Amino acid sequence: MNELAAEGVYGVENQVIELLTGELVANAALHGPTGGEVRVRARRAGDTVRVSVRDESTADPVVRHPEPTADSGRGMALVEVLAADWGVEHHGRDGKTVWFDVVIEPD
Incomplete structure (x- = not known):
């Protein structure tokens, strides 16, 4: 997320974006097809x-x-709580895009 830091996104918001991005990428890798492509924007x-x-x-x-003792399963709950909004865009048989928004507080 260095590109976002270059645009003035620092601190807690940048950390939240990194955390949630990691969760979505992990879900895509874990639940997507073996050898499938994952794209982040x-x-x-x-x-x-x-x-x-x-x-x-x-x-x-x-x-x-x-x-509380479960080893996994919290990723989307984190997205739901920490993102301002999130959703899914379906691409038919070509998969989907999961997105989230984070609002940057003024300095």
């Missing part, structure tokens, strides 16, 4: 940063609320 428009992760799986992400 980040852009800033005014006070909002949108990150999109496209993969070749047609399965929707699921927000789970696992038991």
Whole structure:
């Protein structure tokens, strides 16, 4: 996310963007087809940063609320709580794009 830092996105917002991007990429790698392509795009428009992760799986992400002792399953819950908004764009048999927005607070 060095490109975002170059656009003035620092501190907590940058850390949240990195965390959520990592969660979406991990989901795409884990749940997508073996050898499938994963593409990440980040852009800033005014006070909002949108990150999109496209993969070749047609399965929707699921927000789970696992038991505290569970080893995994918290990624989309983090996206739901920390992002200003998020969603899924379907591309038919070509997969989907999962995106989230983070609002940058003025200095």
